[in-house]
Amino acid sequence: MDRNQAKHREIDYMPWITKAEIEIHEQEQIQQRLAETYSCSFGKNCFVSPQAIFFPDAFQMGDRSYIAGGAIVRNTSLSMGADCSINSYAVVTGKVSMGDGVRIASHASIYGFNHGYETTHQPIFKQPCTSKGIHIGDDVWIGANVVILDGVRIGSHSIIAAGAIVTKDVPDYSIVGGNPAKVIRSRLNNEAPLNSDKQPIEKKLQNFGNKVKEQLDPLLRHYLVSTPNETFFQDRPGFKRTARAYCDAVEIAALFNVLPPGWTKEELIVKLQSFQDSSTGLLPDPWSPPDATLYEPHLLSDHLSRYHLLAVGYALEVLGASLLHPIHVVENMSTEQLYTKLESLPWDNNAWSCGDWIDSYATGLYLNLKHFESKKRPDDLFGWLQTHVSRTSGLWGLPTDAETWLQPVNGFYRLTRATYAQFDIPLPYPDKTIDTVLAHSRDQQFFRFDHLNACNVLDVVHPLWLCLKQTDYRKEEIKEWAKRHLEKVLDFWVDERGFSFQLVQQESTGLQGTEMWLSIIFLLADVCGISQHVGYRPKGVHRIEAPLSLSSIQS
Known part of the structure; x- marks a missing residue:
């Protein structure tokens, strides 16, 4: 040899x-x-x-x-x-x-x-x-x-x-x-x-929550821009203006039941309401408007116009207000049009975008029911979802060769957030969902600690949190996953700046990353049964309460 x-x-x-x-x-x-x-x-x-x-x-x-x-x-x-x-x-x-x-x-x-x-x-x-x-x-x-x-x-x-x-x-x-x-x-x-110098996680959470509260005002002022003509929020200094930045500032402040600095409640309400198009009810971003040649508002074709139903709609609710107009394009969509659209979505290779579309459509239904006395229930939507969910994975959509379960898992969060969670409806197959989501949570392509971003962690912890409302299946394993991530995420807070969307890129802190990670920390703690130590509770898009029970809506 x-x-x-x-x-x-x-x-x-x-x-x-x-x-x-x-x-x-x-x-x-x-x-x-x-x-x-x-x-x-x-x-x-x-x-x-x-x-x-x-x-x-x-x-x-x-x-x-x-x-x-x-x-x-x-x-x-x-x-x-x-x-x-x-x-x-x-x-x-x-x-x-x-x-x-x-x-x-x-x-x-x-x-x-x-x-x-x-x-x-x-x-x-x-x-x-x-x-x-x-x-x-x-x-x-x-x-x-x-x-x-x-x-x-x-x-x-x-x-x-x-x-x-x-x-x-x-x-x-x-x-x-x-x-x-x-x-x-x-x-x-x-x-x-x-x-002996290692603090229990409960104490670390309490200290963290106190620190965020103490630093809230200088943090939000860091993202506040004042000119002779106006005052506005930016996600990051020098970053392109967005409608979402106002909403993230409102929700971060609302964690501690205060308003963001530089604004009165009335000024914020007027500003957020001004983003709505009265003819469609949608909210296109004035700094990133949809391409006029491709825009089909009756099909909710523009991502930002859709997403602002969540961001602006919920931020206004945090402020005790609502949009000025119903979401007409959702109210006017027939069941036949809805099913045609759902069938045309790219479930085999981009399940996240499918969940995103359903999230926005279902939120439009919710806002119309809650604030505009609509009689249009989401029964047809739930009927389609119940007959298209996979009995083996507990999800909608298919994994891909390049990203494995990333698309269906992330799409599951967006889809269920506005449907099953928002209307207080049990999930179809929570045990199967847990198996699939936990398998995805071990994918080192997305869950190495030097590679974590807020979307991928949120899109795992919220489905697991939602499933645990129905079952104790693999609960201890879920709690261990949550605790391990909780211990590490807390260390990436940047004083008076918050979190970066990409966790380790601490030089890129912003309002979006801060709002998302603060909500994620609460959910991770809640899965572990220790969220009472955090000292705040998510508001707006990431609130954990079901805002409207479907059983309370008359047919």
Whole structure:
């Protein structure tokens, strides 16, 4: 055997050793072939040995993670965070999710499914399998020959001793061992000095909310522009003017029940109402007007004209007012026209834009019902939605090769925000939705912490929050995801400037990013059951109350 062959064998079974360019190139080819064959996504600097047995159903791998030669990954919906490892001859099968820094030693077996055995009148192998799934938190060491059974949650920072058989949940910071595995001791017992300066998340939230309140006035003044002729808000200094900037300023101030500086309530109401076109009821942006040759207001063709139904409509409600005119184009759209439009939307490759259209249309219905005594109910819209939702994913629309579930998940948020959430209607398949959204939340293409933006996080946490109103399915896993993101997002606040839409780009703070992340923080905290410590509550577009129950509207 020559030197190159020997080195190649070392890399397959010890992937942590330094890799030469030839192996890096080989990995790129291997991962590309796997992505073409299976539903896979890979982070940066990953390694999958060609000697591994790899037959996944769905798979996401975080940065710097690896699967060594001889490992068996089969019939699994597996998501791995960053810096995870599955070593030689380990077996992973069924529904399994890992946080960051999970290390699985050789010959461990992780079974995220179980054989049915409810009846004695049929052989076990003919009875249906079940899958509750296994969730492994961050920074977990799973020793050699460990067996973890379906339905178990392994808490973060835990150690599973070699040979343990884990049949029950493991608390955070635990060392467990034996058959069946039991807690031997907590890792925190000897670490009080090391962690004594770490604040509980509840205290961090309270301090954060107080800080935002104290800095509210200088923050909003930073985005306020005064000239001899007028005063207005900009999303960012020097940025193009938008109608939305006024609305974001109103909603940020309303978190603490105050008005943005430089304006009276009456002045703000008049300004926001002035954006509406009385003939259509829509609100085109005066600084980015729609192309007159393409504009079809009766079909809500212009994105900004539609979105301002939300931004301006809700901001006016925060101020105790409303638009001056009904949304005529929504009121006048027949069921036949509605269904024709819905069928024509690009559900197979741009489900977000489909959700965006429905969000605006349904908000138009809501505003007409709430403020203009309309009798037009959204029954036809809900009828179409109920018959077009996927029973397997719980969403509308299809994943794409380039973005996997991003489009349907983000579209689900926009669609359900204005329909099921706004009119207080139960979701069709909340458990299926949770499965799909959680799988998407592990996609390192969108959920690396150096790559987070407000839309992608909001479009995961709000659907999960909404689903938890109906079910406790995978609740602990959802809470752990929310807490992990909550801990990190709080650190990106910029004093007297707020948040950037792209979280790590702290030099680009703005009103939109600030308003969205403040709402996201509340939702993350609410999922964890600790939102009372934040000290504010979202208003306007991101309010969490259902403003109009469909059951209260007469037919």
